[in-house]
Amino acid sequence: MTVLNERQAVIVRRLLDGECLSVSRLAASFETSERTIRGDLTTVQDVLTRYGLGLSEAAGQGLGVVATAAQSKALLSSPEMNEMASGQRVPFLAARMLLLGTSTYDQLAELWIRRTPPEERSSVIPRATRLATSLTASASRTC
Incomplete structure (x- = not known):
């Protein structure tokens, strides 16, 4: 399964909203090269084909x-659109924790697991659980 990066997911959402997109306008709006956008469109086309x-x-x-x-609903709720590559999960979780300030460590661990592609979950679940347990124990210690 191909997990779309954030730029590719935005392209898919814009297409499903009925926008006509040119490679040059996409490159300018994302401040990247047309070559990068063409590569993104190849990945987007692969995902679109599956639907x-x-x-x-x-x-x-x-x-x-x-x-x-x-x-549109099937694609927007698909794993390709909602799971994250490993490099995206940590910044996402950190931002969520900082911005919301209400997440417990267990909730963050659960979110980390949900945002992980299924084929990687067996290795992530034990790590996320250990991390949540460790952080909870550290937070409950008093000086």
Whole structure:
């Protein structure tokens, strides 16, 4: 399974919202190269294909996708759109903890596990559980 990075997920959401996107406009909006965007679009096309969708090119307008409400809902709630690559999970969890300030260590461990692709979960579950237990024990110690 391909987990989309944040830029690729934004591209998919914009396409499903009915936007026509050009490679040059995407590159400018993400402040990256057109080559990078073309690579992203290859990955996006692979994911779209799994949901019976595909990119289409409208002359002079850019790339688009035509999707039913059911197809859009299925893709937006898919693991490809909602799981994170390992390099994205730690910053996401740290930001959530800092911004919300209400997460318990157990909730963060559960979130870490949910955001991990299924094929990696068997190695993450014990680590997340140990980390939550350790942090909870450290936080409960008094000086």
